[in-house]
Amino acid sequence: MNDREHASEAPTRGDRVGELGYAAMDRVHSEFEELLRRAAGAKRQNWVEILGAIDSHLREHFEAEDRWMQETDFPPRDCHMDEHAAVLRSCGEVLALARLGNLEPAPRFIIELRRWFPPHAHHLDSALAAWLCKRQYGGKPVVIHRFKAENRPC
16 A cells, blocks of 8 residues: 555545634644645655645744743643644654655655644644633634535434
């Protein structure tokens, strides 16, 4: 089995796993999900470009979330920020290898990012979104997702 066979694991447009009810975070997550979709169809000659875009996005994305956590004294910020740092280290390593012509790790890295993001958003980012909304609006965010007929839970 090769990495291209896992392309279907990327979130679909209807999944919106990063939509958590805090608008600034939701926008950043939407941009990340779009980059993951682009990476799923990347050709060999585009890996350096797409990895560079992902690396740049993740640095800005995580800097914003880390800043929100620090500015608001978000209690479990250390674990969350440590996870961001680990992803950035991995991304930097894969990008450096790609720039040297070693593209072998790139598809696998994208697959792992796709696997990593939904639980990260569900557990860590949703807690941060709830924290930020509670502080700013006095309550938890409400997000309504519409399911496609074939994806309905019942």
